[in-house]
Amino acid sequence: MEVKEGSVVGKRALLKIAANAVNISQHEDAVNKIADANRKLEMLLAGNLRNETLRKRTFGGKLSGLLQTVTRSIYNALRLSLPCGCAQSHSVHLGLPVLPLIGKGQDVERTVRKLDFHVTFANEPQRFRDQSHTTWAWEEVLLRMLELPRENKRKQPVHVRPTPKAKRLNLSKRRVGFAEDATPRLQDLTLQAANHGEGELIRPEGDLAEFPQLSNLCESFNRKPQSAIYGYIADGSANPSPKFGVYYPTSSDNSDPCLTVSLSSLLDQSPRPPPLSWRHRIAAVVAASLLHLHGTPWIPSKLASKDVYFIRRHGKVEYDQVFVTTKPENSSAVYDGGGDDSASYDGNPSLHALGVLLMEVMLWKSIYDFWDDVKSKYSHTPAHVFLNIRSDNGFRRTSSVLERIGFSGGQAYRDAVEHCIKCDLRCDFESLDNEEFRDAVYHYVVAPLQDAARIATVPMISGKGRFACTA
Template sequence: MSGFEVVGVLLGTIPLVISAVKHYERVARTIQILRRRAKVMHALARSLRTEQRILENTCETLLGGVVPADCVKPLLAEPFGPLWRDDKISLEVERRLDYTTEDFKDLVENIKEALQELRVKLDLGSDMEVKEGSVVGKRALLKIAAIAVNVSQHEDAVNKIADANRKLEMLLAGNLRNETLQRRTFEGKLSGLLKIVTWSIYNALRPSLPCSCAQSHNVHLGLPVLPLICIDQDVEKTVRKLDFHVTFANEPQRFRDQSHTTWAWEEAGNQREGKLIRPEDNLAEFPQLSNLCESFSMKPQSAIYGYIADASANPPSKFGVYYPTSSDNSDTCLTVSLSSLLDQSPGPPPLSWRHRIAAVVAASLPHLHGTPWIPPKLASKDVYFIRRHGKADYEQVFVTTKPENSSAVYDDGWDDSASYDSNPSLHALGVLLMEVMLWKSIYDFWDDVKSKYSHTPALVFLNIRSDNGFSCTSSVLERIGFSGGQTYRDAVEHCIKCDLRCDFESLDNEEFRDAVYHYVVAPLQDTARIATVPMISGKVRFACTA
């Protein structure tokens, strides 16, 4: 039984003890020689009720941001309910408690032991109810009541509960006070490692596409999703546990004589007890691939084609390229951009999925800034999903690049940076977050905008420094708040206004990246985390798609 589940048991047990004490109080009031001692039982019930409220308040604080606000009260009202055994909630509670988890469990056990002491001294059954059957006479009940009203019988147990309760309060207060700093420190280290890994993937991929048709290849990197819980602050271990997926596509307009196929590959190596096996140990018997296009035209003899390597790394990083194991084929699977989904106007995914997509995309800005995988101004045309059997799969979010010349991919033909005095990358993220939540292209938010601004970047017509831009932005933010909630609206507003209280508004600046995480990424991650869809770390390997 987890420490969190034990808390639920305690919240359900204390009221039972209080009920038994009140029963003894009523008995004492009916017996002349015990009436004066009824006050003792009343004081005991009052003390236990106070400790019950303190423990409930502690739990409510602990659960803030872990479960939806409207679910906290029902959870506390049903202490033996299934939510107390929910693995996701339990793991997230442990993340919040961090290295004090064991101390928390010990204090909870102290309260549990004190309640058991009270159970014995009050002569209660295992279900915390008074042992009063039809055969129990008044003399026996008198004896039980006389023992129960003795102050010395319960004072130590109540003090033990009160002491543990106070320590729980102090422990949690300290954790919450340091939570933001710990997360920002962890996030900073994580971003650095993710950039190294994703650069290595890109460096390994680029020389493996020497064919004349290289310009037709789109490569999509699955944005890494952190696991639900990161108790262990070992950043390197956390990154090693992540799965990195890459899809490799041929554009049909340039490859009319071939099927439009997307292949996927991932970093070689298996995870065992959190340790990454050296890729070269697994790949020594397989060939290094110098031409992926040629390799994909042949069926391999085993589940793996071979590997590609980043020679610039020390030691060189190797990545396995696997034969697709999915039952899907190019006729039933396609890659589809977010912009295409928005233009096609299908029904939006559930709100919980939109929150999750937004959190993953927002995290990519500090994580992958400066790498070839995301452009300076990330837009819906750069975000991809896999469409299976005609239905978009929102499980994993991809960003796209073309390895032959990444700088050319992001040329929009319009230099709008000079017309905007804040960070264009952050503003573009804000626009993208708007589109994700409302599930519309930014040019479809208003009836008259598409005709007026169809060729104008959003950075220009949503520039809040202009009267028209301020009016348009304000109207969208109001709709965003209605659809996605106040936290989501605040994150978008910080992006559009770039009001992060930093002297240097550049993602190359560590202080600015920390501010982006604090004001934008972390709130979106918290909102997604408490949504009904769990944030998983992408254990599914995407193989053959199109």
């Protein structure tokens, strides 16, 4: 632009151009600073995600090791406390632990110490004509650790640091708590399954030392205790012997028409499935328990729908607590984990069986009812045979059911099931005793299922509704 000398208009135009140039330069500097800050935030976020993954793996290893030790000790304590002649008629069901989200810096041992383990007993003496009649047919109790069992390092592949001697219980009014922390309610859904009466657990009023060690639970259940606690049971196979207080919920009485029903029975009966949110939660709890209870008597090497149980109370099935079952052997031998039959599978048998179970939970039908031609031809054939992805028919069946699962449960659920069936975790040793393989199972199977369960159950951020729970 041509500017005449001394022209006021020309000077103003030059000043305006110069001001615009300065503004553009300042704007570019601000944009560059913002971009640089974003890059640094992205690097910080990536580092935090790597650290969080490492923390979860470390925490998961410690947690699984402790839960394996504790639940194995519970099994031995129950086995030694059922020396009666009618022990074969007693089915014992353990509620799978539902653990909360653990924040950074929280003590794993304290978390496990505060858990209440929900245990139910079903007595069916009528099946054994040579056994004397007993008055109780159903009982449910809550077991609380009085002392944390020491880890048997020969059995446990995951290292858990030793714990100090447990402190004595500090009792007050109707609650029992450990001296370091008296807030034991970590697994709310687990306790709700036992609290259908007044909604709280009855607690003893006196010193716990006044209550006896229960040498025969069958006889103890025949007579209702005067206090809120039957006594305690001990794992005599360990030294020192871990002790577990045996409490009963307010709703636990002989008038409750309760029984346990297996998942396989529910699938065969073809009732209306529970809401999608509950199916997600059942799948997440069962998958996590495969890691937490692996190598214990509570989880078989190939977990199936016949091994998973729920309580049916007053004719209604309660899906908020998942149980596994066992029959404690009446012998002095300490439980030892069974062998591994991985040689007969293309992948890990435990993981493949979990994949089949996850299929059944989401579609809410038996694996043999997925296709019209399977039940008649393969009703007595193991699932891993007709779902063998190396065969043409097996590959087609697996692909079709994965597509249906993805439509019903979402992509994350589908991917978790596919990893289980194909066992494509790229590990050198496909054994749950191997730390690398356990980490891979957690990363590709357990964690996605837990995230999907949280998404399906949490309230929506916007509005007062919830995520859709379709059948």
